[in-house]
Amino acid sequence: MHRTEPDRSATSIIEFCQFARAHGLSVGIQQTLAALEAAKSIGDVDRQGFAFALRAALTSSKEEWELFLRIFETFWNASQQTTKPASGGAREAKTRTSQPKTESETLGIECVDDTSLPAGEGQAVSGASAQRRIQKMDFSNVPQDDLAALEEISSRLFRRMSLRLSRRIKIRELADRVDLRRTIRRSIPHGGDPIVLAFRGKKFQQHRLLIFLDVSGSMNSYSLFLVRFAYALQKYFKRVDTFVFSTDVVEISEVLRTRDLPKALHGLSQKAAGWAGGTRIGESLKEFNHRYGRKLLSRNTVFIILSDGWDTGEPAMLAEQLRSIRHRVKELIWLNPLLGLEEYEPVTRGIIAALPYVDVFAPAHNLESLLELEKFL
Amino acid sequence: MPTPPKRPEENQVKDVDALIQSFEQLGYVTDRALATSVYLAMKLHKPLLIEGHAGLGKTEVAKVLAAMLGTRLIRLQCYEGLDVGAAVYEWNYQKQLLAIKIQEKTEQTVEEKEKHIFSKEFLLERPLLQSILAEEASPVLLIDEIDRADEAFEAFLLELLSDFQISVPEMGTLKAKHIPYVILTSNRTRELSDALKRRCFYHWIDYPDFEKELRIVRARLPGVEEALGRQVVRFVQAARQLDLMKPPGVTETLDCALAAMSLGKHELDSQTVEETLGCITKSMEDAAKLKSAGIEKLLS
Numbered sequence: 062m063h064r065t066e067p068d069r070s071a072t073s074i075i076e077f078c079q080f081a082r083a084h085g086l087s088v089g090i091q092q093t094l095a096a097l098e099a100a101k102s103i104g105d106v107d108r109q110g111f112a113f114a115l116r117a118a119l120t121s122s123k124e125e126w127e128l129f130l131r132i133f134e135t136f137w138n139a140s141q142q143t144t145k146p147a148s149g150g151a152r153e154a155k156t157r158t159s160q161p162k163t164e165s166e167t168l169g170i171e172c173v174d175d176t177s178l179p180a181g182e183g184q185a186v187s188g189a190s191a192q193r194r195i196q197k198m199d200f201s202n203v204p205q206d207d208l209a210a211l212e213e214i215s216s217r218l219f220r221r222m223s224l225r226l227s228r229r230i231k232i233r234e235l236a237d238r239v240d241l242r243r244t245i246r247r248s249i250p251h252g253g254d255p256i257v258l259a260f261r262g263k264k265f266q267q268h269r270l271l272i273f274l275d276v277s278g279s280m281n282s283y284s285l286f287l288v289r290f291a292y293a294l295q296k297y298f299k300r301v302d303t304f305v306f307s308t309d310v311v312e313i314s315e316v317l318r319t320r321d322l323p324k325a326l327h328g329l330s331q332k333a334a335g336w337a338g339g340t341r342i343g344e345s346l347k348e349f350n351h352r353y354g355r356k357l358l359s360r361n362t363v364f365i366i367l368s369d370g371w372d373t374g375e376p377a378m379l380a381e382q383l384r385s386i387r388h389r390v391k392e393l394i395w396l397n398p399l400l401g402l403e404e405y406e407p408v409t410r411g412i413i414a415a416l417p418y419v420d421v422f423a424p425a426h427n428l429e430s431l432l433e434l435e436k437f438l
Numbered sequence: 439m440p441t442p443p444k445r446p447e448e449n450q451v452k453d454v455d456a457l458i459q460s461f462e463q464l465g466y467v468t469d470r471a472l473a474t475s476v477y478l479a480m481k482l483h484k485p486l487l488i489e490g491h492a493g494l495g496k497t498e499v500a501k502v503l504a505a506m507l508g509t510r511l512i513r514l515q516c517y518e519g520l521d522v523g524a525a526v527y528e529w530n531y532q533k534q535l536l537a538i539k540i541q542e543k544t545e546q547t548v549e550e551k552e553k554h555i556f557s558k559e560f561l562l563e564r565p566l567l568q569s570i571l572a573e574e575a576s577p578v579l580l581i582d583e584i585d586r587a588d589e590a591f592e593a594f595l596l597e598l599l600s601d602f603q604i605s606v607p608e609m610g611t612l613k614a615k616h617i618p619y620v621i622l623t624s625n626r627t628r629e630l631s632d633a634l635k636r637r638c639f640y641h642w643i644d645y646p647d648f649e650k651e652l653r654i655v656r657a658r659l660p661g662v663e664e665a666l667g668r669q670v671v672r673f674v675q676a677a678r679q680l681d682l683m684k685p686p687g688v689t690e691t692l693d694c695a696l697a698a699m700s701l702g703k704h705e706l707d708s709q710t711v712e713e714t715l716g717c718i719t720k721s722m723e724d725a726a727k728l729k730s731a732g733i734e735k736l737l738s
Contacts, residue, residue, distance in 0.1 A: 087632070091636050092636065095484065099478050102481045103454070103478060106453075106454065109470065110474060113470060114478055116471070117474060117475040117478050120642075121632070121635035121638075122489075122629075123626070126642040242529075242531045245531065245535060246531075249551065249552050250548060253538055253542070
């Protein structure tokens with residue numbers, strides 16, 4: 062059966078939906094139905110028009126949108142047994158062409174099996190005790206072998222934390238004022254006497270979070286996890302803005318507003334200038350205040366600085382900048398990985414200058430300490 | 439789902455090409471991909487979610503669709519803290535209070551009084567309710583920047599978009615006579631819920647290529663000189679490659695061309711660009727970046 066046009070029967074569209082699901086689109090029953098409807102009502106169009114119709118029905122984000130046409134080409138080329146399979150899916154195309162078309166249903170299932178078993182699943186198993194051990198491990202001495210496990214656990218725990226935080230809002234909602242409008246409405250059955258009072262609760266104001274992340278040389282081993290932490294918090298706060306600094310300030314909020322964190326981290330390493338250089342907290346803060354302060358600092362902002370306080374700049378400058386920030390935000394939190402060391406005393410000049418303006422001064426050297434932070438947020 | 443009522447206007451648009459033509463007549467230059475999405479959303483009465491950067495004509499799609507169908511455009515602009523009172527309906531409390539006072543001396547029973555003050559007369563219709571109550575024909579409901587509203591509102595919207603009915607406790611359930619055409623737009627400042635996305639057709643609007651953008655400029659600014667139009671488009675397209683914080687959209691292209699025309703320029707030179715830089719970049723940092731990249735270089 063050699064056809065240049067895609068076969069538009071319901072069966073092949075359903076097969077295509079399965080194929081698309083196996084290749085990364087989140088296609089459910091609803092989308093499949095939408096695709097069938099779309100194919101029916103688009104009428105007699107060329108191959109491209111057909112692809113556009115299916116794309117409108119089957120995708121739901123920019124990433125899927127960009128992926129779609131490749132999947133489309135791969136599938137129809139393969140199942141139509143044209144001579145040249147698309148470059149993107151040469152392997153699948155080969156297996157497909159070697160079998161009669163009716164078999165492609167089983168092929169679809171094969172594909173699902175392929176992707177439902179991620180490569181690393183067998184290795185990621187870790188017992189409860191291992192998890193506890195890793196949770197207490199200082200980020201800077203995590204052995205290479207445990208790194209993957211730590212990343213996995215951290216993303217899980219952070220996710221759970223952000224869920225807990227969002228549940229807590231609901232309970233905190235309490236009534237505090239009489240709602241006149243609703244009281245009047247309720248008074249009508251009583252002939253206008255306000256017998257049943259209606260209350261107006263304070264609407265929970267979601268806070269903004271601003272994270273100021275030290276990525277200088279001395280903080281290098283911590284910064285990766287702190288970025289992860291920032292990422293997990295995004296869901297809970299109304300808005301999270303993240304900046305990294307060492308000698309220069311770089312905004313990375315956009316980079317973190319993605320679903321795919323590993324990709325984001327990769328993008329980050331390209332974006333962050335001076336990653337692993339020296340530190341000038343005071344000057345970085347000054348630059349931040351100058352460029353973003355007016356826009357981002359408000360009374361419902363929680364400002365988190367993650368740094369070890371090894372500042373090569375002027376302490377007076379640091380103090381001045383912190384003071385001006387403190388006046389404008391709800392809370393100023395300084396997280397210091399060094400606080401995890403038993404012998405550490407906050408005696409560096411920078412830290413001494415900073416302490417008067419900081420509401421919370423807490424450690425951030427391992428997962429446990431990061432999770433502790435929950436109570437301040 | 440009940441069979442949707444007849445819509446005569448819709449039948450005029452036979453296929454995707456007819457839709458492209460009608461859109462162009464109304465001054466909206468579109469491509470087949472977008473036309474297909476709009477066409478399907480229209481035919482199948484499914485909401486269409488359009489995502490893309492700012493200034494690429496997302497909102498315009500709904501306006502043009504309404505103009506083409508000769509129907510009403512009802513717009514709901516979303517914002518943080520948008521609530522049911524502003525989006526769906528609210529009772530006119532002041533008027534109700536007055537009515538209660540007026541009724542005080544009458545012989546009506548409490549039930550009658552209550553029925554009276556909770557009648558349509560006292561109902562303030564907000565966009566979503568308006569779209570349900572439309573009398574003559576299906577309106578176009580534009581839910582603009584849905585990503586700005588909170589998740590609770592999104593959940594409410596989900597219910598509305600599947601049943602097209604709104605229940606007002608005091609009046610009962612109001613069902614749509616004519617199911618509206620729904621267009622949602624989002625700037626992707628946050629990820630929308632899967633449930634909502636699953637219910638919609640999806641379209642991602644990207645920056646247009648040179649030819650399309652030039653056509654847009656010609657369509658929207660009929661007086662523009664060909665050479666100037668080309669220069670502006672080329673310049674903006676080059677500026678988009680610069681990794682600016684807010685890359686200029688098509689709106690900015692049009693602004694820039696219009697500004698140059700208003701200044702009586704016949705071509706875009708570096709001085710004109712400097713003068714009209716505010717049309718292209720919307721922040722100090724971006725302007726600096728543009729300048730440091732060399733305006734001359736971007737123009738050539």
